[in-house]
Amino acid sequence: MKRRVPLLALLAVIGPGIITASAGNDAGGISTYSVAGARYGYMMLWMMLAITPSFIIVQEMAGRMGAATGKGFAALIRERFGVRPTFFAMLMLLASNAATTVAEFAGIAAAMELFGVSRLISVPIAAVVVWVLVVRGSYRDVEKVLLALSSVFIAYVIAAFIARPDWGDVGRSFITPRIIPDRTFIALSIGIAGTTIAPWMQFLLQSNIVDKGIAMKEWALARWDVMVGAAAANLIACFIIITTATVLHPAGITIESAGDAAQALAPLAGPYAELLFAIGLLSASILAAAVLPLTASYAVCEAFGWESGLDRSWSEAPLFNGLYSFIIISSAAVILIPGLDLIAIMLVSQVINGVLLPFLLIFMMIIINDRRIMGKHVNTRVNNVLSWGTITVVIALTAALLVMTVLGIG
């Protein structure tokens, strides 16, 4: 008979939150934060401070919905709103997901180009590897690997200290809101919101909570995992900005390629900076590229009641299998378009995430305040104020970007 020590009770619920949050620091995340630091120095740090509570609260809400209902986000949207709104929600999820998967393949291509391998070779191979990983791999163990690999980016924390930034300046930047009214800055702000609180992450987290069978009685523990995970992921994101701002910004390097971004790790790894960066980028991208299409596939099938599950064959679950295969293949195909700027692709994908974010959050807000669904676990006022605040700000930023683009300002 197996004996389980009480500590394992905690470990049993740990995971979904930390994993989801660290999965957010993927190709798109790293490039967005790196560009933010390189281009604007410490200027955007205050945004990270501002967005962290929102991120923690959104993740907490997604987790709470899963624990209270035992259903995924997509199922709840369908049951609360019916077919038509669900269709649009799923379109948004697919767009967010596909864009991010494209970014992951861009990350793979960029990392492999640091090793001197052409993207024409690396991307098709990566697509096959990712596909096989999805078809044969199972969720829980992908998580473990992710967890292990996300630790690579702790290198940024060390690098930040070695680079000796002016900590006073860094501290002040966290609390001094500064905005430059040009399109790049606004787009990057949306990108930061989109990469920090990526829409697909809420689906992933909630379905993780549901799959682990975490119900309201375990939620008290799991909630800490979710919130600490979110905070930790954002801490690392802050250090990416601090490092790139300290190393690259004074040198006037605005990131044009993965090689530039890698130079931020030079204080730590010296000549091996590119190697370290490439390994981190590659593994994070491959795993995210496997998890993302799967998340979308599960969510869509859940919403429309189609057979899903990796143990189902193509004839049993054609739409499920077809969907993730399509996302993987088409995302990889996009990267093969000649002359594509990989860094730009990674940034744009995060801006798309940012633009779609408020709309999916609105669905979330309506569901989580519905007593018929959530019972007594509806939102508190603090949650509501912060979430609606986030939604308003991101919509306002998107509108501003739109107006500026149309009028040609900035």
Place this chain on the structure above:
Amino acid sequence: MFYLTRMLGRPVVDAAGEVIGEISDVAIATGEVFPRVTSLAFLGPTKTPFMLSWRKYVSTIDDEQVVLNAERQDLRFSYLQPDEVLLARDLLNKQIVDTQGMKVVRVNDLKVSESRGQLRLLGAEVGMRGILRGLHPSVERVVAAVTRLLGRELPENLIAWNYMDLLDRDLSHVRLSVTHKRLHELHPADVADVLEQLPPTQRARVFEHLDNVQAALTVAELEDEFQADLIDDLGDQRASDILEEMDPDDAADIIGDLPYDKAEALLRLMGVKEARAIRSLLGYKEKTAGGIMTPEATTVSDDMTVQEVIDYLRTGAVEHETIYYIFVVEDDRRLEGVISLRDLVMSEPSTPIAALVNREVITVGPDDDQEDVAETISKYDLLAVPVVDESGRLLGIVTVDDALEVMEEESAEDLQLATGSSSEQGPVASIWWWLVRRSAWLVIWAIAFVVFVAVRGPVTEMAPGNPFRGPFAVGLEMAVLALIMLPVLLRTAEELSSRTLAELIEGDTENGHPTVTRRLAREGVVGVVAALVAGVIALGLASAAPGTEQVAVAPFALVTAVATLVTVLIAGLLGHVALKRSAAGRRVSGTGLAVTAMAISTTLYLLLAFASGVLWVATLVAGLD
């Protein structure tokens, strides 16, 4: 024919022709196969919800509106009755269990038909049509037209009320009719299939509605991985009640997988007899006869008559897993013999059973491997085999259904051995492992290239005057050709290893394998043929390869042939060792076998090729001198 999604939102008009609201829902009475619509729910002007009796007030319904037969002020509103279900609120967009198809599906629309002035629910639409209609009716029409053009029909996928069961059991107060085929009326194996499709929390919720007997049967049918989780999630009292209902061997399996505290708590809540039976089984190792047996054997003593035994079966053995074999034991439970139910039924009631007893009983020991037990059952066509200890005392029986499960398990394990994936390493490890295994030859080939490049560097940088420079360069040229030929050898090694593996899986280890010499002789013949073929290919390759004039064609072909032969022999030898190890009960890794064979073969081939090049130049130089 109406669809609920089309009905919702239509205006409700009273007898005076005044619009008094819009349809928000309709309720059905649940007591029939095609339930009648009994109530109309609508939202009044200020979004106030109202409910009306359909029978009393609804005059007509069409695609445009619902017309009432009374004026607004004469309407008497009603409330939702206990046996009523609201279609939009409780069914539309929800997950239901299709108890006929044994699947969990989502309701995309509900189809209602009008017959003799009554509206009846035909069924829930769960197919693509309902989704398209939900998007917009014109979308459905367009897609239907397109598919018809392609010669297909966009099918409607309806599930009738009597084949539905609801998952969200806020409706458990609803008394459903007898004609309604609920989840708990399905075969436990089918219930288990449905449960496995649900996320854990929902699984537990549905499970709560099964009674203890049904629950026990269902748990026994669940896959192992779900069993312990499900029991772990239940309250202690319920869990122990269910385990008590189960056959002790199945219950012991589950309890063995639970955390220690939980297991103890459950055992304490059980009846003394059941708990003792389970505890006694927990003492045996997994995967042995003791681990899979049930202690519930039907036993009698040999001084009884046939009639007495039959009476005993009717009273004392009701709960026993199987009564087809009745075991005759002495007072200390020492096994004397066995009678079959058939013998009993065919004999006169007054016959003493001593006359019927078959004393040549086939038995197994509690520590016997479960696979051997299963084989015994299959070999002697038994329905159950008794498990006895060294002193011959009857401990329990292993029944044929347990044997079938064992065989299923073992064949899955064999498959893992063959494909090189092992659940112990976890699926991700195994996916990489699988990739490595399937492309092991590719990896080794790549490694060989890397080693080659590493070696070539220093050689090309050798000073021009260095006497080793020339011979080494030719050796490298030979090695390049060998690298090109290498996949042939690698694949040969891999094929042979997997053949050994197949022998390992299929062959029975007792009848023995051929001796080393016989095996090598057998492999030798294959090897010579393979060597000849490889030699010829190498000859062709070396003469056709551009820019390799320096290469000695004949030596290369010879080296290739030799390396091929040796590869075959090595693979055979390793296979022999593997079979020996396996016969000795040790674990054998198929991948390890193949990789070892390939690594040896690669090293040998490349070194031989290199050496032959060097030697060839050396002899040439010696000849010139």
